[in-house]
Amino acid sequence: MRASVLRLVENEPASLHEDLVNQLRDFIVEDHLAPGIRVPERELCERFNVSRTPLREALKVLAAEGLIELLPNRGARVRQFSEADIRNLFEVISGLDFVAGRFACSRITDEAIAEIEKMHLEMYAHYLRHELADYFRLNQRIHQAIVDAAGNPVLSANYANLNSVVRRLRYSANLVGRDRLGDAMREHEQIVDALRRKAGDELGMLMFEHMQRKCDAVCEYLRGQANP
Amino acid sequence: MRASVLRLVENEPASLHEDLVNQLRDFIVEDHLAPGIRVPERELCERFNVSRTPLREALKVLAAEGLIELLPNRGARVRQFSEADIRNLFEVISGLDFVAGRFACSRITDEAIAEIEKMHLEMYAHYLRHELADYFRLNQRIHQAIVDAAGNPVLSANYANLNSVVRRLRYSANLVGRDRLGDAMREHEQIVDALRRKAGDELGMLMFEHMQRKCDAVCEYLRGQANP
DNA sequence: CCGCAACTGAATGTATCCAAAACATTGCGC
């Protein structure tokens, strides 16, 4: 499932520590902690049934990942992201999508392509029925599948890491304006087509541009939220 | 200087913890600990004059960054990288170089371009005189300058992070074979030219391909090392 | 003489404890 940014080997059963880090990350990504407020160590300790030592180690790791920030002698708080932060994140992610598309084509199996095509059709169905939650779930899974198809664990791990930060925004349910969804579907159509033809150069650029447009849409939405 | 992967704000004086992480990272990158061997906590404790608690927190963070790996109940050891690992790392880095080149063009100042041209000329001089150490130092600085010119702290931080892992390899002095240096110089020439013309699309691709070739050269060298 | 098993020693992983710093509240002075 989820591994540290560069975890490659290691078949060991997840240690208590790593477990805790993952739990905490999910807990934050799923928005159980409001951004900006102070995170009391004590409370989290009893919630996860661990003592302070492993919890503090986990907080340090999540701080290094960028999900939270540590204020000296004042504990941790969930990071709050400005529009510039979001843009920066998306730029890096789009770079990873670029390499993902490029190398996925040369390494992907026919079965994986079929699987992605299947997901694509399913997503299209959800799009037609305006089932947004399912639509975005499939969208995420398709992107992750292409990234994973590149057969590069370092890439997959970094991608997942950056995405966990962005996902916290809950932009997903709100990107319906201006028929962004329709555009996105068309872009996905091209992406799947390039993948089918194993046109790596093309796919890389398509995915890069796709993420750029997604970034623009998200930022436009956020700006609308900021001053309504 | 060096910040956590996503550190953006924070003007606080570096906390003891972050200090320790940086010290330890440098200590490892500078090859004071042989890869594969166990990292003795005790020894490091007295070397850095801290107790086990902060040291262990630092180890967890570095493990998340991928520099070391933690074996359950068997302590930490410095990661050993296979050729596949190296390729994976370079692929991700080349993706970051791609976005860096693309956005650097639209955001760079004329002064920064002039600065890079200056470094480029200096590097060329070192190349002609076969001053390898200086050559590679300038090479690093030029790449970092282009990445920084993209004006994206998230990108810069991630780039630095991945590079710290690669830098541990100490391949640099050995890439002289087959006139890789000459090829690299020509590629750099094109890169600086594209930057001058602010041709973002072109620069992105140039930097991507440049890193790919560098990866091939490094891997070829490493393969030669492995079975001589 | 070799191999397996058990025991011992060392080192990790976790929890508790103590000190220091920050925030809040209360009391005193103006």
Next chain:
DNA sequence: GCGCAATGTTTTGGATACATTCAGTTGCGG
């Protein structure tokens, strides 16, 4: 009555102590 300061309480950060686990060594049996 209001403001500032000092003290107390809460919380974080660091150290130490205890339990658990792994590896190495030694002894016994085949």
